[in-house]
Amino acid sequence: MIRYAYSGKGFEPFEPAIGKYDREFLVSLLWSMMRIRMVQEEMERRYREDEMKTPIHLVIGQEATSVGCCAALERKDQVFSGHRTNGNYLAKGGDLKAMMSELYCRANGCVASRGGSMHLLDKEAGYAGSSGIVAGSLPIATGAALAARMLKQDWATMVFFGDAATEEGTLWESLNYAALRELPVIYVCENNFFSVCSPLEARQPKVEIYEKAASFGLHSVQVDGTNVLEVYETARSAVERARSGKGPTFIESLAYRWRGHGGAGDDSDTGYRDPAEVEHWKQYCPIEGFYNFLAKRGQIDEPGRNALVKQIQNEVLKAFEHAISSPVPEESDLFKHVYSD
């Protein structure tokens, strides 16, 4: 049974406007999604070796949200995540090697093996952090936006979270405050219809999440989370709103998680969702769909794609090698940074 079906409109609506994007930009979106996918796939392969001793939460199938949203941001803009960090981190320009080292619990991990996969950080890239507590980043990101306002700086804050985060009261407290103060913050709900194995219908009545956000006074939009251009356009206008003092935006992006909640592989066979539902969504692969769209419009061809694959493969392997060959922390490291001076 397909409980949650694809409801988007595909790439057609974007065909007339393709000329307005430059090719390099379009290819960079494709590249960024492919890169996230390939990093995840490599993680998945290696995860079975039990050397990456940290929980992982893959975003395979959901890449377009990270990539479309972060493409609308500049380096100065700040991104926060929940537990499903990888796509957000990489799309925002987070250092891949530092991430892999973190996943391998190395001393040169992006937070020196203190955070693990649910807590990445890359300050230089404007990736400001994440929380393993569902919705925990919501008020923090809202506070970052308040800081931008008070410091009179024009960077925007964007925070990613899942559908289940909208069940946490703190999310609504955050939205209320952002709307009240018209803060430069963009809330991105990656609605994949599940929280671990719990379907949305077990957790929320049949109402639209983005409409709830709208009723709280936010500009609020639902987008096709398999369509990187739709995500990008929505994020871009949200960023414009933020920079021009027009207040917060809520983006609900619908895309399906192809893999299990955590760890490697799909777990649909355990029965909480129909494998047919996964297959259904694979027809709307954000990467294949976009590639086909671009190819049809002459923006890329098979050799072009192969070159991207090669380049990424190379980078990914290097990152894994870097991580695996890096040293682990020492006992004395444990006692550092409990307090700041």
Place this chain on the structure above:
Amino acid sequence: MIRYAYSGKGFEPFEPAIGKYDREFLVSLLWSMMRIRMVQEEMERRYREDEMKTPIHLVIGQEATSVGCCAALERKDQVFSGHRTNGNYLAKGGDLKAMMSELYCRANGCVASRGGSMHLLDKEAGYAGSSGIVAGSLPIATGAALAARMLKQDWATMVFFGDAATEEGTLWESLNYAALRELPVIYVCENNFFSVCSPLEARQPKVEIYEKAASFGLHSVQVDGTNVLEVYETARSAVERARSGKGPTFIESLAYRWRGHGGAGDDSDTGYRDPAEVEHWKQYCPIEGFYNFLAKRGQIDEPGRNALVKQIQNEVLKAFEHAISSPVPEESDLFKHVYSD
């Protein structure tokens, strides 16, 4: 400056239908509001004696919400409140003497001087309790409604709270759950536009509270909280919905608090609100307005009202005497009921 003006339609809309209510019922509504008012006024007078050593939160000006809502309930239905308990407690049939004893910290107070004015209880009357923590009763009441469902009983649960409670995340968690499970619960938001001295505009963007509740999947209505009939009609259909398994209702009732947040007297002169705003609302006194409406329709006259006043005065004085002459708790009482056997 009048920041929050009366926006109701008065009693006119109810004129055509007056015949459908029986006179006794109409007078009982008036009586109940007068009784709450007179209890409060006597409390206010005596509060200055410093013998009632507990915070008080008067509902003068807001009586119609308690009375209209509770008139739609039966004894078996359960009511919960926040800190502003008195109107809810009395309207639901809570024992006045036990309440006054509680306010005077006596051993025979409704919770034996352990709760104080923010924590009343009268199980026999179906007044199930209250919380001094804003919004604290919301999930508890929702859980009571879940119990009714699971126990297959047909009582409804009603919970009263202020506008500020809608800023607490736990309220939205409760609403989500009630809507998901279609629970027999009625949420009554007594919106008096202030939280202590903070106006609504300092706490929420310009959106309607009841519309937020609607977006969460609840049947949701805004009513004139100075009009006991409008409140009653709305509550009655909410109770019907609850009893017939149609799920929760959210009622936002607009009425102004004539006195300061806590303690005796108005505090508008301190500057947080314009005394003219208080005067404005006094024109829409829920009791005067209803009396005039009833008198014009021949349902009551001046001698009739005087008789009510007399009767209530008598009852109120007796309750105060009862309280004042009652014994205080003993040291050994302190150690009781930390745990239940």
Place this chain on the structure above:
Amino acid sequence: MPWAQALIAKKTDSLSHQDPNTGRVLSYAQAINEALVLAMELDPKVFVLGQGVDDPKGMFGATLGLAEKFGGERVFDTPLSEDGMTGICAGAAMMGLRPVYFHNRPDFLLLAFNQLVNHASKVHFMDNGKTNVPMVVWAAIGRGWGSGAQHSQAVHGLLLGVPGLKIVLPSSPYDAKGLMLSAIADNNPVLIFEHRWCMRRKSAVPEGFYTVPLGKGVYRRRGTDLTIVGVSHTLELALEAVDELARDGISADAIDLRTIKPLDEEIIFESLKKTGKILILDSTWAMGGLCAEIGCRVAEKGFRDLKAPVRRIGLPDIPTPAGFTLEQYYYPDKKRIASAIGEIAAA
């Protein structure tokens, strides 16, 4: 009180079973599962909820099959609203139901402190005894595999000082079952914290009803050189350590408190009177929680018996690091515990 007395008494032969070493062997999860089945069969007012209680993993297996057996009205998933759902449990309990609310991690209970501390624990007192709040909240302490600072905390130390709560930390399948039944039977909010590493254990578990009383510790070893007192996984490590130290001629009373609130101080003082020395263990921060409380009580009421400084071993005053190397320095291990035991015995 129907449950505590009437119902259980009818079914239970005795409250004094001791963790037997023979008989049917169950895993930890099976033991909890069996307790839940028994309780739910006994009383239609018992229900089970929590994120994932009806999913294929069934809360580490503890709730597997319950939804099939008792239906979705009594075994159900929840939204991710820990504070709200805790209040909902409290409200349902106040109306006579007996919710058992499951969490993957105690860290998530920090979202629910308002309902736990400001409400559930106080209602009975504030209501002058007129309302009971018979609810059970269960959570499994995470450790290892990069759980890190937000997924590995044990919060029982933070809650120890809160009047009105009961707090249970079972360490064996036998106790997990018997304490779960006692917790459900209790008319107060009871928090049960399992440790994921204890949950790997199997042990003999009698069939049918039995309860392990709340507030009663138990000797796991008998000896003379010192008293070891603690709970959960860290105590398990200490038992291993003490068994190894037997070859050095060291022996100890080892007490598993099982419940930390109410706290069985009699058993501690009984042992201390004999040994004069004490090592206190906990699976959470050593500061300000159970270790501190016991240490202080010993200094108050056991002072005359005390022949050497009190020692405690818990976690240092540091958040949990994610990586396995840092973890290994963070958590006390058998070696560290053994050397403390050796030092105390020699003192």
Place this chain on the structure above:
Amino acid sequence: MPWAQALIAKKTDSLSHQDPNTGRVLSYAQAINEALVLAMELDPKVFVLGQGVDDPKGMFGATLGLAEKFGGERVFDTPLSEDGMTGICAGAAMMGLRPVYFHNRPDFLLLAFNQLVNHASKVHFMDNGKTNVPMVVWAAIGRGWGSGAQHSQAVHGLLLGVPGLKIVLPSSPYDAKGLMLSAIADNNPVLIFEHRWCMRRKSAVPEGFYTVPLGKGVYRRRGTDLTIVGVSHTLELALEAVDELARDGISADAIDLRTIKPLDEEIIFESLKKTGKILILDSTWAMGGLCAEIGCRVAEKGFRDLKAPVRRIGLPDIPTPAGFTLEQYYYPDKKRIASAIGEIAAA
């Protein structure tokens, strides 16, 4: 660190001021107010928020006039969203601001434990030191006038075990000002709990900048028979008791810890070495919090100096009753403290 070193150092003559008995006398609220004004003048990144900070009551007077002086962008009211606003403060602090968040009651902080314990306290550690969270959370412990179980709690005992937090309990206007300035200067989340009954005090408060260091206790009395250690209002009562007991020839070291995390154990052991006896006081539950921690440390590290059982006085393991008669049995008073002191001295 700009604030802690550069800015303050420039303005402060010394960190070693002792509560002077001469000079300009201020009320408690005025002292805090002055600290806030100084901090806000010094650094535009400091801001003040909380339900009612800009209202006519001005948070017991502590924030009166600030909105007028610094404008609504730096001094502002908040929605009733304690967890959300705490996270908002943490987020703002992570971006370099210095929020000072005011609450009427610590009870309301229980709504914010997720942000305090799971987030603000851990960010610096989890970020490997890359992010600071310089925020101050302030709350006034309620007592009396029927505050009851949900409006009178002191929650510092619950938070004592949480790594990464600092916790301050001033007892005089002098300290309230100096500790507030230190707290704002600190690069970590600092919680300040005032006691409403301490807030009735007036004392000499120097003008201009000075700081009272976090983590340093101070002797309030010097004596030989025992060590009294504690914080806040209960310590005040003990000082009165000890002054009266002078007529019986009893004298005591009385230590006001002022900060309970980090905890100044040196000053406790210094005194204990001399007196050999100790009475520990707190204004919250005696169980599992500060009293327990100090009692345990004494039994660990001060055992050789200890000549009599440790004693502690805090609140019993009971929620706060609302009525004034029950309250009077609930809270420790001068008499009860005096008799404990007498007993210890005689022991």
